[in-house]
Amino acid sequence: MFRKKENSHRSFKELGPIIAFLSLAAFTAVLNPRFLTPFNLQTLGRQIAIFGILAIGETFVIMAGGGAIDLSPGSMIALTGVMAAWLMTHGVPVSVSALLILAFSIGVGVWHGFFVTRLEVPAFIVTLGTLTIARGMSAVITRGWPIIGLPSSFLKLDQGSIIGIPIPVWILVLLGLIMDFFLRKTIFGKHLRAVGGNETAARFSGVNVNRVRMITFMISGFMAGIAGLIVAARLSQGQPGVGSMYELYAIASAVIGGTSLTGGEGSVLGSIVGASIISLLWNALVMLNVSTYWHNVVIGMVIVVAVTLDVLRKRIRG
Amino acid sequence: MFRKKENSHRSFKELGPIIAFLSLAAFTAVLNPRFLTPFNLQTLGRQIAIFGILAIGETFVIMAGGGAIDLSPGSMIALTGVMAAWLMTHGVPVSVSALLILAFSIGVGVWHGFFVTRLEVPAFIVTLGTLTIARGMSAVITRGWPIIGLPSSFLKLDQGSIIGIPIPVWILVLLGLIMDFFLRKTIFGKHLRAVGGNETAARFSGVNVNRVRMITFMISGFMAGIAGLIVAARLSQGQPGVGSMYELYAIASAVIGGTSLTGGEGSVLGSIVGASIISLLWNALVMLNVSTYWHNVVIGMVIVVAVTLDVLRKRIRG
Amino acid sequence: GKSVHPYWSQVEQGVKTAGKALGVETRFFVPPKEDINAQLQMLESFIAQGFSGIAIAPSDPSAVIPTIKKALEMGIPVITLDTDSPKSGRYVYIGTDNYSAGYMAGTIMKKLLNGKGKVVIGTGSLTAMNSLQRIQGFKDAIKGTNIKILDILNDEEDGARALSLAESALNAHPDLDAFFGVYAYDGPAQALAVKNAGKVGKIKIVCFDTTPDILQYVKKGIINATLGQRPYMMGYLSVTVLYLMNKIGVTNTLMMLPKVGNDYVIDTGVDVVTPDNLDEYLKMMEKLGIPIKF
Amino acid sequence: MKTVLRARKILKRFPGVVAVNGVDFEVYEGEILSLVGENGAGKSTLIKILTGVLQPDSGEIEVMGEKVSFKSPLDAFSKGISVIHQELSLAENLTVVENVFLASEVTRGRRTLFSRVSMEEMNSRTKELLSTIKARFEPDTLVSKLTTAEKQMVEICKALSKKPKVIFMDEPTSALTISEVKALFEVIRDLKRRGISIVFVSHRIEEILEISDRIIVMRDGKRVATMNRKDATVDYLIKAMVGREVEFFPRVDTNPGEVILEVRNLKWRDRVKGVSFELRRGEVLGFAGLVGAGRTETMHLIFGIEEPEEGEIFIKGKKVEIRSPRDAIKLNIGLIPEDRKLQGLILTMSVKDNIVMPSLRHISNFGWILNERAEEKLAEEYVNLLKIKTPFIHQISENLSGGNQQKIVLAKWLSTNSDILIFDEPTKGIDVATKAEIHKMIRELASSGKGVIMISSELPEILNLSDRVVVMWEGRITAILDNSNRQLTQEEIMYHASGQSKKVMV
Numbered sequence A, B: 001m002f003r004k005k006e007n008s009h010r011s012f013k014e015l016g017p018i019i020a021f022l023s024l025a026a027f028t029a030v031l032n033p034r035f036l037t038p039f040n041l042q043t044l045g046r047q048i049a050i051f052g053i054l055a056i057g058e059t060f061v062i063m064a065g066g067g068a069i070d071l072s073p074g075s076m077i078a079l080t081g082v083m084a085a086w087l088m089t090h091g092v093p094v095s096v097s098a099l100l101i102l103a104f105s106i107g108v109g110v111w112h113g114f115f116v117t118r119l120e121v122p123a124f125i126v127t128l129g130t131l132t133i134a135r136g137m138s139a140v141i142t143r144g145w146p147i148i149g150l151p152s153s154f155l156k157l158d159q160g161s162i163i164g165i166p167i168p169v170w171i172l173v174l175l176g177l178i179m180d181f182f183l184r185k186t187i188f189g190k191h192l193r194a195v196g197g198n199e200t201a202a203r204f205s206g207v208n209v210n211r212v213r214m215i216t217f218m219i220s221g222f223m224a225g226i227a228g229l230i231v232a233a234r235l236s237q238g239q240p241g242v243g244s245m246y247e248l249y250a251i252a253s254a255v256i257g258g259t260s261l262t263g264g265e266g267s268v269l270g271s272i273v274g275a276s277i278i279s280l281l282w283n284a285l286v287m288l289n290v291s292t293y294w295h296n297v298v299i300g301m302v303i304v305v306a307v308t309l310d311v312l313r314k315r316i317r318g
Numbered sequence C: 001g002k003s004v005h006p007y008w009s010q011v012e013q014g015v016k017t018a019g020k021a022l023g024v025e026t027r028f029f030v031p032p033k034e035d036i037n038a039q040l041q042m043l044e045s046f047i048a049q050g051f052s053g054i055a056i057a058p059s060d061p062s063a064v065i066p067t068i069k070k071a072l073e074m075g076i077p078v079i080t081l082d083t084d085s086p087k088s089g090r091y092v093y094i095g096t097d098n099y100s101a102g103y104m105a106g107t108i109m110k111k112l113l114n115g116k117g118k119v120v121i122g123t124g125s126l127t128a129m130n131s132l133q134r135i136q137g138f139k140d141a142i143k144g145t146n147i148k149i150l151d152i153l154n155d156e157e158d159g160a161r162a163l164s165l166a167e168s169a170l171n172a173h174p175d176l177d178a179f180f181g182v183y184a185y186d187g188p189a190q191a192l193a194v195k196n197a198g199k200v201g202k203i204k205i206v207c208f209d210t211t212p213d214i215l216q217y218v219k220k221g222i223i224n225a226t227l228g229q230r231p232y233m234m235g236y237l238s239v240t241v242l243y244l245m246n247k248i249g250v251t252n253t254l255m256m257l258p259k260v261g262n263d264y265v266i267d268t269g270v271d272v273v274t275p276d277n278l279d280e281y282l283k284m285m286e287k288l289g290i291p292i293k294f
Numbered sequence D: 001m002k003t004v005l006r007a008r009k010i011l012k013r014f015p016g017v018v019a020v021n022g023v024d025f026e027v028y029e030g031e032i033l034s035l036v037g038e039n040g041a042g043k044s045t046l047i048k049i050l051t052g053v054l055q056p057d058s059g060e061i062e063v064m065g066e067k068v069s070f071k072s073p074l075d076a077f078s079k080g081i082s083v084i085h086q087e088l089s090l091a092e093n094l095t096v097v098e099n100v101f102l103a104s105e106v107t108r109g110r111r112t113l114f115s116r117v118s119m120e121e122m123n124s125r126t127k128e129l130l131s132t133i134k135a136r137f138e139p140d141t142l143v144s145k146l147t148t149a150e151k152q153m154v155e156i157c158k159a160l161s162k163k164p165k166v167i168f169m170d171e172p173t174s175a176l177t178i179s180e181v182k183a184l185f186e187v188i189r190d191l192k193r194r195g196i197s198i199v200f201v202s203h204r205i206e207e208i209l210e211i212s213d214r215i216i217v218m219r220d221g222k223r224v225a226t227m228n229r230k231d232a233t234v235d236y237l238i239k240a241m242v243g244r245e246v247e248f249f250p251r252v253d254t255n256p257g258e259v260i261l262e263v264r265n266l267k268w269r270d271r272v273k274g275v276s277f278e279l280r281r282g283e284v285l286g287f288a289g290l291v292g293a294g295r296t297e298t299m300h301l302i303f304g305i306e307e308p309e310e311g312e313i314f315i316k317g318k319k320v321e322i323r324s325p326r327d328a329i330k331l332n333i334g335l336i337p338e339d340r341k342l343q344g345l346i347l348t349m350s351v352k353d354n355i356v357m358p359s360l361r362h363i364s365n366f367g368w369i370l371n372e373r374a375e376e377k378l379a380e381e382y383v384n385l386l387k388i389k390t391p392f393i394h395q396i397s398e399n400l401s402g403g404n405q406q407k408i409v410l411a412k413w414l415s416t417n418s419d420i421l422i423f424d425e426p427t428k429g430i431d432v433a434t435k436a437e438i439h440k441m442i443r444e445l446a447s448s449g450k451g452v453i454m455i456s457s458e459l460p461e462i463l464n465l466s467d468r469v470v471v472m473w474e475g476r477i478t479a480i481l482d483n484s485n486r487q488l489t490q491e492e493i494m495y496h497a498s499g500q501s502k503k504v505m506v
């Protein structure tokens, strides 16, 4: 009996964003039926994958509370993409390069975690530092030039598809399932909620608060690395200018999906839906032939309206 | 006696950032004595003024706690600048335009406050909305082209100076004094710190929490408006593309200056010092002939190091 | 310079090479992203440092006027490259302005489409002057033809978004005939989108800059033409002119330069690279000492 | 007698409960009225309604015969109604003065939001207020630096500063020791003499009988009895509250076993100055002392919250290093912390999640995958055992009454099966009947061979339960007293607790 209650409670939380996503999609499809062509849905899927992966990482960081956010993913996409391209064009095999990149991005997460847990520097500052440093390093490595000539086996990471669904979407689904499992079904997930809810009490209950926080940053770093590889494969090159502002959209995705910025609350599914809404907007505005000058205006409004409606809906239901 | 206690406590808090600022300045001046030319110091002062004004606004918003930050100031600089230029080039007198712009930017603050207090939408979301919308609106108004031909009386706002000190610096000093007074000496200041420290307690004590929050957003909006006018005067035009990322640096300035991202703590002087450090970096890196590609890397590192040292210093002193 | 971009690193190469050849100390700076305020800040720091000559590519022609005037008052010769600011009193302008380059892109497009078709433009900024001028030139060139601009897409200097937008545009407009790419990564993004959609040959692409990936697509015939503004030349000539101004004086230098009306302008010209003349172009670049490999 | 405050038919529902069910309530001028009832009876909710924090679903309120409707606490203050809430509500980042005058700051001229506050005036007034209640800290101390009892005094000052007609005090004594309670009662009587009415909530029967003029009893959201002090007896009161007789646990014989925990010369800052003692299996070791005696800090050192600067800890004869609560838990130590809101509970999580938190590793599959059924089983077991009043185990713990929250904290640690259990003020805010149950449980834990340490500021509790009593004063142990035959007296403990003797007796 208790169980049922909880479940109904859960599916409920993401209902608002899901409705928002579906109505936006339906609206676009009605006005421009070409929205539903497989090619366009694949385009959309690829975009959702990138934001979705980042948003999952942010969800973990934000859930640990204490005002933690990770500002680095956008720049990290550029840096890891550039580094991967550099490695691959310097003869390092694709799989080795990918592993090195993922190890590096987890390492950056450890760096963030170290500053936040051991030195008690606010996450905002240390990740803002990485935002700036990673952006700078990409420029240093490339002098602004794209690194091209990536092996075609690597490009499959974005451009390949299985039963018509692009590989990035599969990656998102896989990571989503794993991370959702971590968040809801493991001790780590419960500890994360506890730390986000009341750090002191969590500590008094024997939760290793520092380790929990450290892991959230490692996850976020890892996710940025994955997204960086996908983007590099997508562009067939390492591009130093890519990904700016992605972190803000990733955080917004998480919040649209129900993650509380004060910690303790959040869901993987919600964040993916949030990311889908933002990605859909990018696509739909072109589909609907909205003048480019108005794109930003519409995106800003939809974000605010989506969250507002969701807040109001939850409030009305008590 | 009590007063003395409070004061000694106060001067202490900002000591770290002040030392950081002075050592950076000394370091630069030694390596390149031209750093100290009046012309360069004026340049530096103008830059500090812009970031400093924004950082003060952020300080108020952040101090109210609940994870509130204002992401809009950067875009608002562009939008208010464009609007001011439009008004002035359409025959509205300078002073009237300026007042309209300030009223408008306070209005945007009210909009933020309304969503945050009445609808309980996270500040991150509603101000991210404004970031995007304002950026979009500037493009809509101007179709991207700068609006030029501003009256020369307006340009004095940036380009004029009194006893060798640029007017923006005077504005910063004036606003800084007023805001410092508000923060430390008035009922509002006490209420703000109480809301940031323990919102429930403040509410139970009869503090009008919503009004306090509303005012913080109004102050931040007002500050962005002032900065927008100064930047427009500085560029002699309404530039729709200006100011991107300024909000992040303004928030970083506040944090470097000792503002706690979880609320309740912060100081106007600290934020100005924080803004000075970031502005100084921009200047010093050119003065020290650091390759342009490395600028971001150095800026990121200095921000992290400055805050880390300050945290450690405070921890060692207990 | 204006921002970290392959274009500006070519300018830098020109500046460095000329500096070495002439034995003068040169410095090259760009803000990480287009930001006129940051550029002014930098310009002022340079003035404060007392350089003996400044060449600048203003992010905005009018915003820099007061600062350039200040520099001139202080006896520092100032010239502009890439983007001009004629009212600032700068001595010379070196470059091909973006408007003419955009105009030329439009002319090429007109030819490619035989004066009839639908075009989507991709750019990284709706506010940066170079983007605005290139687009304006393009629009003016196709005026009076049956070429219609369906949409301008702003990717905010993000290559991944440029790709998504190009793909979305292909989906939204099945009858699209051509893309025009304004920033260096726009052309490749459009080429990739066209390739993925299997529409190579059906959709023409005209774009800017000569980064290796663009040339690669030119070679494959996916990009039909790209415009190079010869940034290397601009950098090289700027240093040379400033060097002369210091050596033999401003007036004497100006006397040797081409006069356009009352003004001095060195037109560095535009390279139009197409699949047909690609080899020629590569050879020429190699001769200049900046080989492009891909 | 004049009626200062009158409420009629107050009704307040929460999802799953009717917290206050049609209650009539009246306060007469200059009286001390006690409001009593079991945990979750609706006392705090009623108080919140009468002081403008919550709005009732129905019912009306009159102050001095005039009908009022409180939209916010400010409305209530302006009608002369002050309150000290059950959960301390101070802004810890502000100073004492700033808290006392929060939202009623003194200004010299006209009072607007941007008027300059007059710190001198506020400081001197706070000093006066502090001295009337015999508090010894300075007005400009940061509240975060104060002990719980001192914070309680700040709350009282804050209530007094409003010059009220009625002060509601929701369990003001639950965090105080005897001498502080005495001081508080002096203050209350003094207020009464000045014509101020006090509404007093407590779960300590002896306090109620000592201080009240009149007593109102609530049960399940209803007012079930009213009596004058002279008509009240302990049994009658308890019966009215609980609705049945309460059995107090019988004396149990103890037979302490081997030493399970030994502490030698622990030192930490200037709070703990060389503490040594032993704990045996099967005994309850009571810790007594005044506020700030260092008892809590000592236990924090044992539990790994802070690391001792000097000293050693032995468990079952083996020297151990305890760096974090995790280490302590691995060594089978449990600590029921003093501050339930800050240290005990994650208020945003459900009753179930809180209860299972320290046991997760044992009831999860493979040690890391959650086992929802096992969690529910465990939680339900303890909800029933401790009679935690909650509509369902997935209720957010924030929505429970104070006493029921305390029970969750107890459940959390009772369910871990630790060898060494440290209770820091375990029955704070818990009603009489449940308190008796908990006392029984603590004794049973000891009988089953565990070692139990119990810090308590309630001397009767210490005297009834402990086999030995450690008395601390200013970071030192001043006495370790034998109580195996329950012969110790309050006087004896108080003598050592005030630091008058440094001699250690065993």
Ligand SMILES: Nc1ncnc2c1ncn2[C@@H]1O[C@H](COP(=O)(O)OP(=O)(O)OP(=O)(O)O)[C@@H](O)[C@H]1O
Residues within 6 Å of the ligand: D014, D015, D017, D018, D019, D037, D038, D039, D040, D041, D042, D043, D044, D045, D046, D086, D389, D390, D398, D399, D400, D401, D402, D403, D404, D429
């Ligand atoms: N915000 C809330 N949401 C849901 N239920 C609530 C809320 N606040 C109180 N309750 C419920 O209302 C009932 C009365 O609670 P209240 O706090 O008034 O009890 P109390 O008499 O003060 O108990 P205690 O002695 O433990 O402090 C309890 O069952 C409690 O769970």
Ligand SMILES: Nc1ncnc2c1ncn2[C@@H]1O[C@H](COP(=O)(O)OP(=O)(O)OP(=O)(O)O)[C@@H](O)[C@H]1O
Residues within 6 Å of the ligand: D144, D145, D146, D147, D148, D149, D271, D289, D290, D291, D292, D293, D294, D295, D296, D297, D298, D338, D457
């Ligand atoms: N965070 C802190 N900052 C400053 N002083 C503190 C802090 N915590 C505790 N103290 C001081 O340490 C001393 C010991 O406190 P502790 O809580 O250990 O005493 P205690 O005997 O447990 O008292 P109580 O009976 O109130 O629980 C007190 O005088 C208190 O003022």
Ligand SMILES: [Mg+2]
Residues within 6 Å of the ligand: D043, D044, D045, D086, D170, D401, D402, D403
């Ligand atoms: Mg209560």
Ligand SMILES: [Mg+2]
Residues within 6 Å of the ligand: D295, D296, D297, D338, D424
């Ligand atoms: Mg204690």
